[in-house]
Amino acid sequence: MEARGERARGRRALTNGTKTRGTKAPPWSWDNLPLPVVALDEKLVIVAWSSGAERLFGHAEKDALGKHVDFVLDEGNERLELSGEDTESAGWRRIVRCTTRAQGSITCEWLGHRKGAAGAPSATVWFIRPLEEGDAALRLHDRVERLLDTVLGNMPVILWEVDHSGTFTFHDGRGLARMGVGRHHLLGKNIFEVYPDDVTRDIRNVMRTGEQSHSFAEADGRTWESWSVPTGEAGSVRSVIGLSIDVTEQKRSEAELRARIDLIERQRHVIRELSVPIIQVWDRVLALPLTGVFDSGRAAEVMEELLERVCATQSRMVILDLTGVDVLDTATANRLISLVRALGLLGCTGIVTGIRPGVAQTIVDLGVELEQIRTFALLRDGLRFAMRSLEAPRTTER
Template structure:
């Protein structure tokens, strides 16, 4: 028998087989195109992110920098150049000694060396003169990171110019010191200790008398009685507007303390509010000399002095 040949494939089958072969041959090229497309997209994204970081670094009002192990700048923003007075000058590859006066460069180099010795994160204040005669105060923060590309240790950091803040702080301290001096002067003027003659001191008190002021008067008067060796100390309350029981207790303790120093404490010019406060304490006031006015108090001291002299 004569062998019969297999039936010829149909046109559709031939087209299908040819398409399959073509797809198999074209597949590596399609993969290459797809890989190239993804790489291009990733490259565009990295460039966009890098540009965004550059814009942030340039726009922020801080100094941003990075240095290699030889103290050469790898990265700076425009604020670093402006601080150094080198706006527009290329700083990459240079050190602080190339950009700053030697005293300022030495301070920054010493700070960098402390970070490399101690590690971690260093935050400190530095006072430098990047331009002669223009002292700046900087708040500096920096740390060490390892570069994934070069495997080298890189110092990265920032600094903020706090010169104006320091100036305001100093002004506030100066104002507070002035206020304290003025308050001390006012306290001294509001309760002056006057030596009317040998052995007799008077303290004319004016205005409201609270516990703090009474305590200050006690401290100053006792020191003066001891220093002068006074025999009498007159507390004149004629000008005292108001006094509570706590303040009255201070005054009575003051009179007792004066007696312990060998002098006699005398209270004059007690106002009604002061009288009520003293009575409310329910203390024995018989041993305390109280007189109606400062004049009466001075006459009393004169009589006592004459009696002792006679």
Template sequence: MDQPDSTTSTFDDFFLHCPELVFIADEGGALLRTSRALTRAMSPEVLDGGARPGLGALVHPEDRRSFDEAWGRLRAAAEPMDLVLRLKAADGSFRCFQCAARWVPEKGEAVGSLRDVEERIKSEIQLKLLRAINDHLPVCLWAIDRQGVFVLHDGKGLQSAGLKPGQFIGLNMFELYPPEGTAELRKALDGKMSYFVNEIEGVHWEAWYLPILNDRGEVTHVAGVTLDITPAKRTEQELRAKLDLIERQRQVIRSLSTPIIQVWDRVLTLPLVGMFDSARAADVMEGVLREVVRTQARYTILDLTGIEAMDTETADHLLKLTAAIKLLGAEGIITGIHPAIAQTIVGLGVDLTSIETRSTLRQGLEYCIRRMGRELR
């Protein structure tokens, strides 16, 4: 009985136990041998569908032309094949693989391997993204080990701090900065992410300290991302200044729209013009009551000559205002009511009988002078 060829047995063991995705194919691309790892990784409907499935059957339709051209050059022994392709994986999705193969003329076969490059491509994209952020945005990227020694120090934002990339590498952060300046860093060394905003020599920084953990959950390094937000802060300050200016202007406009005039000794008058809503009523009440107290006024004339329309809410504001004036020991007098407003007041059922009214501001002033004359006698 013939003994099995040890070389063949070793060859079979290699394809059975090899963890890499390796294959042998003929000149047409038909797979003669595949490692178990490759069989498990690729689409079973292709590899198990026939006695000699083709490698090309796994290739994404959009990549098939590139594969055929590269395989043709391989068969001509012109050059080895090294190409990134999308191949159909075991879960039915297409994943990126690097296909490397070499033609063996003596055997009339091609030997090759596949390597999943999805993670590599993601890592390359992440590195390119990080580099783009580092080169174009006003950020400082740095990292220290547990002892506080810088192992990374880079970023365009270093220019704002008057530093150069790599200037702090090998230096210890705890020696560069005082203890009060490293409190947030110590939190990160304890495994807690830290975020704060500070200002150093007129430059505003927004900073994140991120703990980096090993497989056992231990902090090995701390990464820092520091963003120069000085332009944003400057814009915010300018916006606040504009808002403050607008508010001051509004206050001036309010005071001009409701001028409180002392027309006689202890007699105030307030000409009301335009809309008299809740917001304006609050301003008027505050201003009038303040002036009544300041001037020790005895009478306050509310002149409605400039108001051509009135609703229940406006009338209610007037009633509240005259009531508040009365509580301060003064008397509120309403003058200049238009006929249309008088009809509206009657129609709304608002009772103004408890308030002294006059047709014109002059008549209101005469009423106040006569009353004060009687009081003096």
């Protein structure tokens, strides 16, 4: 009796504006409005029911008050938000399948308005408009439903929603088949109980901060890319709506590609070491035997590697042995001279050995000046000179 009295007082306050005991009700009433009106509290319990609602749904006020709104909703409504927690003005809109006694299942447009009144709990007032075949709102609703059904039925995605406690209120999409489960498999289950913390950590953050997020997670043996969007604000998030896409094959392909790139890099490193075989033949003495065609590209590579090695080993002498070089063009000869000069700037002496007759003739014909570069016929001679040069300062010190 007390509960019914509260609902009655709530209905009077909602229907009559701010009417309380000892005040006169305003001249208007919901019963005079052209649209059926229903008011719901925070738990979606019916607290007000106009005569228009009685005519539309076929239920008297005494039968409707105190019941959950599911009382007049079609069972096909898989996801429904009529609590009105985020409504601020009239026009908050929902397209809902309803059940009536006379017509059976019909589609209605619910327009919400958040309303609180003295003597009544904070409630959401809904103005209900039945939609006829061909109505623009119904056509738009049907189109959106078709688009959504097409996406969820044909793409490897999962569309889901959890409420503020983590309970699934929507769970659908073709991606569920890759998990080995059917549609709506997790409805009513709590995501924090179904999945470990490393999977749900991002959702907890969204609920705490009220900010959207984009993340990757491993679940059910698959890799999922997810976008999570909160409804409400930080500290009062009502639910989190998410879209998850199975990217297992993409991640596997990326991993294979990275492995191939790493392999190629390792192979390139080995080839570079073989093509630029820098050998430490004595304390602070490096030797670089060159073979084959010594073109401009290879000369640049040699310079980079050799200068780095000189700095790393604090070498004083570098022997460039050209015994195995068959061809030397003008640009490469100039690069060779530049290399020796660069060595000098590092405090290192460059020595050239093993110049073959053909290469020597080419150098002369090209007019390349080598007078300032120490040259020897044999690698052995160059090594002997390097060793003596390094020993001389030590003998002087003694």
